[in-house]
Amino acid sequence: MATEEKKGGIVETIKTIVYALLIAGIFRTFLFQPFWIPSGSMKDTLLIGDFLFVNKMAYGYSYASCPSVIIPRFGIDIDAQDVCGWADGDNTRLFGSEPKRGDVVVFRHPTSGRDYIKRLIGLPGDKVQVRDSILYLNGEPVEVQPAGTFEEIQKPQGPQGLRPRCENGPVGEGGTCTKTRMLETLPNGVTHSILNIDDQSSDHTGVYEVPAGHFFFMGDNRDNSADSRISNMVGGVGMVPFENIVGRADRIMFSSAGRSMLFFWTWRSDRFFKKVE
Template identity: 45%
Template sequence: MSLATEKKSEQGGFLETLRVIAHALIIAVIIRTILFQPFSIPSGSMKETLLVGDYLFVSKFSYGYSRFSIPFSPNLFSGRVWAAEPQRGDVVVFKLPTDNSTDYIKRVIGLPGDRIQMIDGVLNINGQAVPKVRIEDYVEQEPGGRAVRVPRYKETLPNGVTYETLDLIENGFYDNTPVYEVPTGHYFMMGDNRDNSTDSRVLSAVGYVPFDNLVGKAQIIFFSVDEGRHAWAFWNWPWTVRWSRLLSWLS
């Protein structure tokens, strides 16, 4: 093989590698934009359903697509295409209405037209108390190693969806609220960690979430590491990965 032929072959191989990389990047962008987007959990507002250090996939197609479904939320169109409404009890990622660049994740509690109220720590929907049953305490390890027990409850929404909530403080600040009337085209979101969640109960910070602000439905935890640990530190995985949470489906 001549030197010129060898050089031409090397250039062809290099260009082919670039093409493969470019195609892989395009496919990744399409998947992230249209199908699934990864998210990590930065706070404990959804304990124990979601823990700090959980990594999950959010399906972008569950509710159709708005401009917030696209990276950087370009103002290309209004409304949603192929729209499908969320169900009560869905765990949803949405853009904060007061700051459309910030992602929040909460549970859909109130649908358009609902009346939502907390009375003595009990969720009420349209004047009816949501069944709340005390179950085994949630045990949390503090950094010093001390075990802290937190009262835990199972709630059952009117459509039959069940999930667990935590009650850190008896008679907490948002255990008694006024009646929230959910406007048309909006949803009422709450965190499962009821005393440690800034959600729709705080009208000045979150309030009612427009349908267009929904990014997608949280569906599966694909990876999880202990709080304060780094997912990329693979040499620590045998001790830091929460193996029991991997591939957990969310209700």
């Protein structure tokens, strides 16, 4: 009798775990996907260590809505393409809704398949150019206004120990790293901050024409972002197909400035539940 009860308890435990995994899978596939900010390409809108949920309902569903499970430590690398690749190829979405200019969007990189997060700048048919660090849309410069400086400490950031690039030149360990901060207003009225580090080639581009069914993305940390200004064949993002969009970033839920979220003394409590703008 005791053996049967033990077996029954094990079966119930397994069933509970399976149900929990199914519910979590449905939640992550159709509703919200967790996302950690791994790099500084979206500073100061998003900082390394910010944790947010991506709203998958915002733009409808495609093969990219299926979650990827990547755990290098255990050799697990299950890509969305492996699970939902059958739905890839027609660049359409179920219950699709076109994203708006200025949205902060998570999408699958067209070549590597890894998830990226950037701001949507160019819509299908737009002509996009950067001249002397100023963004031009369809031949017209967007409005920019000075907004002081962004400051951070020169030290390793996040689990990867990335160090920030500074406009005020090489800064020693523990020094103050600064970048010029500007407020950029897009044609639809969306205003957001952008940062400047240096004068470089990405500040002076040719004209990009966004093809039908594709979108043009840029990082807010303009001089530290591999985005649509660079071809996806040479380390950038290039034009992103509609079907590669995962969802919209709406709100930061949690933020940690340390190497691990368990280091509670590095938590940024002022960023908890902060709206992404």
